Amino acid sequence: MSVRILALVGSLRAGSHNRQLAEAAVKHAPEGVEVELFEGLAEVPFYNEDIDVEGSLPQAAAALRAAAGKADALLLFTPEYNGTIPAVLKNGIDWLSRPYGAGALSGKPVGVVGTAFGQYGGVWAQDEARKAVGVAGAVVVEEAKLAIPGSMTRFAETHPADDAEVVEGLTKALALVAQTVSAAA
Template identity: 80%
Template sequence: MSVRILALVGSLRAGSHNRQLAEAAAKLAPEGAEVVLFEGLADVPFYNEDIDVEGDVPAAAAALRAAAQGADAFLLFSPEYNGTMPAVLKNAIDWLSRPYGAGAFGGKPVAVIGTAFGQFGGVWAQDDTRKSVGIAGGKVIEDIKLSIPGSMTRFAQTHPVDDAEVAAQLTEVVARLHGTAAEITAA
């Protein structure tokens, strides 16, 4: 059985280390797992109930919801902006939490990881992301954690997939998320 894992990256920067981490996750996914990066978070308008009208949802938000509905699990990549998650990631969570009680996360497994320039690798942002996505209906796997500090120096010349330590840790994260999603889907 194939498990589709939707990756949401909280950084819009072209050279984002979190995006590179997501690309590495896609390359390192075990057999039977497909990690798909959602393109287009920059185009999703800020959540507003006035524009979240059935049959008239903005196209970018509808595309995000469709991708999320087709996913078996989620892998969120969060840098840390001013001590918390970036607005683009929070906005995606807000769109996916609706309609109330029937959001796209719907009990699906979610892991939150990432890298940041600071010495703790974005732990605060990742903790806030876990809290938010859990409230939004995701089944957060609390013990899957990967916070890589010093991203600007560590990945200055090396893509995360070529960093043996990071590749091993990332492989374990994706394998565990895949296993959890496969168990839930089979049940």
């Protein structure tokens, strides 16, 4: 049986290095692991309890919840915006945290990785994302870490899928998330 990991990318930019990192995860997933890149995070409206109503849930939010519900685990790819996670990723976490105590993240393993322009590769944003998903009820896979600094220069001419060091770190993070799923089964 294959472990299904849903990838959420916190950058909407067309040339996003975090999106490219997620594409590398899809391409280089270890044997027995399938990574699905979620499309449509930009269409999910800001979380508002008034519109989170059964029977009239916004379609994009319902699609996000359904995709996360079908996944065995999630891997978040986050850049760092002003020292924290982008609003689009936080919004996705908020939608997945509801209904309180029974959201799509509840009890589900989640890893966080990413790349950023700064010298630390977005570790503040990754820490904030881990905190948010943990509060939302996920099982945070603390060991599944990958922070790649200097994204603008490192990936200026090389796709992350073609960077052996990146692929090794990404494969390790995916394997750790998959192991957490298997251990819980």
